[in-house]
Amino acid sequence: MAFNSAAIGEFHDIWVFCEQREGTLSETDFELVSEGRKLADERGAMLAAVVLGDCGEEEAVQLGGYGADRVLLCSHPLLKEYTTDAYTKVLCDLVMERKPEVLLIGASHIGRDLGPRCAARLHTGLTADCTHLDIDMERYREFLRTSSSMDVDAVKFNMEDTNLKMTRPAFGGHLMATIICPRFRPCMSTVRPGVMKKGTYSQEWADRCVVEYCQADLTEQDLRTKVVEVVRETRKMADLTGAEVVVCVGRGIRQDVERGIRLAEELADALGGVVGGSRAVIDAGWLTADHQIGQTGKTVRPRLYIGLGVSGAIQHKAGMQDSERIVAIDKNDSAPIFEDADYGICGDLFEIVPLMLEELKAAVHG
Numbered sequence: 001m002a003f004n005s006a007a008i009g010e011f012h013d014i015w016v017f018c019e020q021r022e023g024t025l026s027e028t029d030f031e032l033v034s035e036g037r038k039l040a041d042e043r044g045a046m047l048a049a050v051v052l053g054d055c056g057e058e059e060a061v062q063l064g065g066y067g068a069d070r071v072l073l074c075s076h077p078l079l080k081e082y083t084t085d086a087y088t089k090v091l092c093d094l095v096m097e098r099k100p101e102v103l104l105i106g107a108s109h110i111g112r113d114l115g116p117r118c119a120a121r122l123h124t125g126l127t128a129d130c131t132h133l134d135i136d137m138e139r140y141r142e143f144l145r146t147s148s149s150m151d152v153d154a155v156k157f158n159m160e161d162t163n164l165k166m167t168r169p170a171f172g173g174h175l176m177a178t179i180i181c182p183r184f185r186p187c188m189s190t191v192r193p194g195v196m197k198k199g200t201y202s203q204e205w206a207d208r209c210v211v212e213y214c215q216a217d218l219t220e221q222d223l224r225t226k227v228v229e230v231v232r233e234t235r236k237m238a239d240l241t242g243a244e245v246v247v248c249v250g251r252g253i254r255q256d257v258e259r260g261i262r263l264a265e266e267l268a269d270a271l272g273g274v275v276g277g278s279r280a281v282i283d284a285g286w287l288t289a290d291h292q293i294g295q296t297g298k299t300v301r302p303r304l305y306i307g308l309g310v311s312g313a314i315q316h317k318a319g320m321q322d323s324e325r326i327v328a329i330d331k332n333d334s335a336p337i338f339e340d341a342d343y344g345i346c347g348d349l350f351e352i353v354p355l356m357l358e359e360l361k362a363a364v365h366g
Ligand SMILES: Cc1cc2nc3c(=O)[nH]c(=O)nc-3n(C[C@H](O)[C@H](O)[C@H](O)COP(=O)(O)OP(=O)(O)OC[C@H]3O[C@@H](n4cnc5c(N)ncnc54)[C@H](O)[C@@H]3O)c2cc1C
Pocket: 172, 173, 249, 250, 251, 252, 253, 277, 278, 279, 280, 281, 292, 293, 294, 295, 296, 297, 298, 308, 309, 310, 311, 312, 313, 314, 315, 316, 319, 329, 330, 331, 332, 335, 347, 348, 349, 350
């Protein structure tokens, strides 16, 4: 029977596409599976994780530990390296055969390529870079109540609405938009690394998880591109997403960029952290793009975020406001970063950071 994405009553289950590299799953996979578990519980549905390419059963079962009821494992020599054609075909074939209601994809380089291609082929909608997802209307109302200025009680909602409510920043981060895809299925959404919270691993769940091996109907003729060689970047990328401590520099270092970055590195080293930057710093070429925090950079959720000369524009906050503790150092006492900071220091970072380093050294050496 032909696939019809408008026959929405035929679609069930929540799916998460999980990305493996050389057989290893990513942190985003576990974050999305944890979020998928929440949605599956709200919908009373089954949660499946889909893994294409080389992935051992032991690795796949880990996804069960974060809530996947089933892992669909599809290995094939042509899925070893990611190619748009191969992955799109196999993922779409699976969706057309089994008809999931929701399909979540990490907004990695691969996910950003794969998601829209699949949505177009399946004739459905995709909301990119979501920061919040709900199915249950009561939970969605609660989310609006706690995170928006909307008078929720004055708005009449259809409490029976079972569409996936996909919330993301819009208009340069100045407002949040909730998008639904009411006429087609699956509802597709990409979510950036670090945005969703990874749940707690449960061995009991992992033991219950079923791993199913699926066939991929794929030949060389399906691929228009060929991976000739994989060349690895030798430069160490800033591992911001999983960092426990982030020291972020902003345009406030401009009077002495080299010294500003050195101070940030020393502070990050002393605290076992990683250096990040605002977009102003990346645009000026003072740090490479993998350091950027914010709406168009990375989302961080460290235990400690320290901003050095970062004003706290809304687009920057979008990437760091869920940090457990925020410390801000800025010359301007009305810089918006102070609205979110747990500790604010108004002053010159070039004077304050050396003092902090001295105190840290003294604390370490007694
Ligand atoms: C669509 C869109 C997407 C964007 N995405 C991002 C994003 O992902 N990430 C991001 O960061 N931005 C993003 N931006 C840009 C954002 O709007 C701001 O322009 C940017 O965050 C400003 O960076 P900043 O805080 O470093 O610089 P500024 O806003 O210039 O702030 C510098 C701060 O340093 C302070 N200062 C100066 N000298 C000192 C000193 N010696 N000691 C202490 N403090 C000092 C100043 O008081 C000031 O508060 C985006 C913008 C748009 C339109």
